[in-house]
Amino acid sequence: MSAEPILITGARVLDGEPADLLLRDGRIAAVGAGLDAADARVVDGTGLVALPGLVDLHTHLREPGREDAETVETGTLAAARGGFTAVHAMANTDPVADTAGVVEQVWRLGRESGHADVRPVGAVTVGLGGEQLAELGAMADSAAGVRVFSDDGVCVSDAMLMRRALEYVKAFDGVVAQHAQEPRLTEGAQMNEGELSGRLGLRGWPRVAEEAIVARDVLLAAHVGSRVHICHLSTRGSVEIVRLAKERGMPVTAEVTPHHLLLTDELATTYDPLYKVNPPLRTADDVAAVREALADGTIDVVATDHAPHPVEDKDCEWDVAAFGMLGLETALAVVQHTMVDTGLLDWAGVAERMSYAPARIGRCDTGDGGAHGRPLAEGEPANVVLVDPSASGTVDPRASSSLSRNTPYAGMKLPGAVVATFLRGRATFGGDAAAGGVS
Numbered sequence: 001m002s003a004e005p006i007l008i009t010g011a012r013v014l015d016g017e018p019a020d021l022l023l024r025d026g027r028i029a030a031v032g033a034g035l036d037a038a039d040a041r042v043v044d045g046t047g048l049v050a051l052p053g054l055v056d057l058h059t060h061l062r063e064p065g066r067e068d069a070e071t072v073e074t075g076t077l078a079a080a081r082g083g084f085t086a087v088h089a090m091a092n093t094d095p096v097a098d099t100a101g102v103v104e105q106v107w108r109l110g111r112e113s114g115h116a117d118v119r120p121v122g123a124v125t126v127g128l129g130g131e132q133l134a135e136l137g138a139m140a141d142s143a144a145g146v147r148v149f150s151d152d153g154v155c156v157s158d159a160m161l162m163r164r165a166l167e168y169v170k171a172f173d174g175v176v177a178q179h180a181q182e183p184r185l186t187e188g189a190q191m192n193e194g195e196l197s198g199r200l201g202l203r204g205w206p207r208v209a210e211e212a213i214v215a216r217d218v219l220l221a222a223h224v225g226s227r228v229h230i231c232h233l234s235t236r237g238s239v240e241i242v243r244l245a246k247e248r249g250m251p252v253t254a255e256v257t258p259h260h261l262l263l264t265d266e267l268a269t270t271y272d273p274l275y276k277v278n279p280p281l282r283t284a285d286d287v288a289a290v291r292e293a294l295a296d297g298t299i300d301v302v303a304t305d306h307a308p309h310p311v312e313d314k315d316c317e318w319d320v321a322a323f324g325m326l327g328l329e330t331a332l333a334v335v336q337h338t339m340v341d342t343g344l345l346d347w348a349g350v351a352e353r354m355s356y357a358p359a360r361i362g363r364c365d366t367g368d369g370g371a372h373g374r375p376l377a378e379g380e381p382a383n384v385v386l387v388d389p390s391a392s393g394t395v396d397p398r399a400s401s402s403l404s405r406n407t408p409y410a411g412m413k414l415p416g417a418v419v420a421t422f423l424r425g426r427a428t429f430g431g432d433a434a435a436g437g438v439s
């Protein structure tokens with residue numbers, strides 16, 4: 001079913017002058033001033049900014065296995081509310097997404113949901129066990145067309161396995177996304193290692209446990225000539241390693257999460273496990289470093305690491321609580337707050353880091369009609385998000401589309417609002433989403 005044509009009037013395309021966008025048959029039919037389309041439904045874009053549909057490189061949808069925390073349906077609804085038109089679904093499900101069968105199942109559930117395109121991530125090792133390579137080629141060749149492989153949740157800590165994974169994915173232009181956490185250095189770790197962890201009596205997670213793996217893996221990637229991507233980079237030292245690696249032309253990309261752009265380890269003083277996450281919240285100095293690195297392109301991408309957990313896994317003592325926090329619905333607001341309103345990025349910079357770059361890294365920026373991370377130009381797929389940068393709102397966890405409630409931003413006032421999201425010309429959020437229906 002093809003959605004009705006939509007004429008968005010008077011929205012600023014990135015940082016440009018106000019213009020109209022005509023969405024027809026899933027594509028951007030025209031961009032310009034004073035467009036006219038008698039058969040189109042008009043969406044007033046005055047005062048809004050139009051961005052390309054956001055692409056998340058790092059989402060936990062929890063299905064199959066933890067449908068009490070999130071499902072593909074609810075997670076992609078949250079994605080649409082957050083302005084995302086595509087999400088990469090991490091492999092740490094139950095069963096683990098380590099076969100063509102499981103990744104195809106997740107991909108199919110995404111198609112059925114219709115709220116956002118789901119790009120399954122394949123596990124690097126069988127069962128995330130870190131011992132035996134999973135069937136990477138079969139996942140790549142499956143209907144899901146997997147290009148991103150990750151054992152996220154755990155680190156591929158065996159250097160030989162990491163090398164072999166990098167060699168393997170090179171054949172089909174894949175990328176290994178590494179959760180950089182040296183396991184021996186982080187046994188029982190609960191929060192950033194420092195004076196504060198000592199004072200609070202919580203076992204420390206030292207920065208070097210991340211940096212040692214980042215350093216090893218950029219060297220391995222360069223040695224093999226294959227792409228590595230660093231998940232949720234969190235320390236100044238990691239920034240320095242990636243910066244040096246890029247100067248030397250090594251094939252590395254990196255992401256930072258919204259929470260590592262905004263929050264610090266000081267929040268652990270509350271002992272509220274809402275602030276317990278992997279890697280842990282770091283210090284204000286690390287926050288400054290990751291913001292700078294995102295601004296200058298050393299860090300390529302903002303990825304949410306949306307990690308839903310049911311109440312019983314969070315509403316308990318810090319030591320036994322699960323790691324992770326929600327992120328899809330608040331990501332753009334946090335990026336506006338930390339990067340745009342501070343003058344570090346303009347909207348074109350946001351489009352690069354939240355749409356173009358993640359789509360390129362995940363290799364979903366091409367393909368007839370199904371591509372993401374494309375500019376808002378005539379002939380491109382009509383994946384568009386409308387943002388009101390002058391709005392502001394207080395985060396209410398009860399209003400979330402997610403099945404879980406573990407947002408660290410509850411009660412916080414954040415700028416900006418996603419007004420509407422369009423996937424191939426059909427409203428998946430706002431813009432009268434209900435009227436359009438699911439095709």
Ligand SMILES: NC(=O)N[C@@H](CC(=O)O)C(=O)O
Nearest residue numbers: 060152153277278307323324
């Ligand atoms: N980030 C987290 O703290 N948790 C993630 C796993 C991960 O991203 O490492 C999860 O699956 O809950």
Ligand SMILES: [Zn+2]
Nearest residue numbers: 152153179231
């Ligand atoms: Zn991780």
Ligand SMILES: [Zn+2]
Nearest residue numbers: 090152153305
């Ligand atoms: Zn994750």
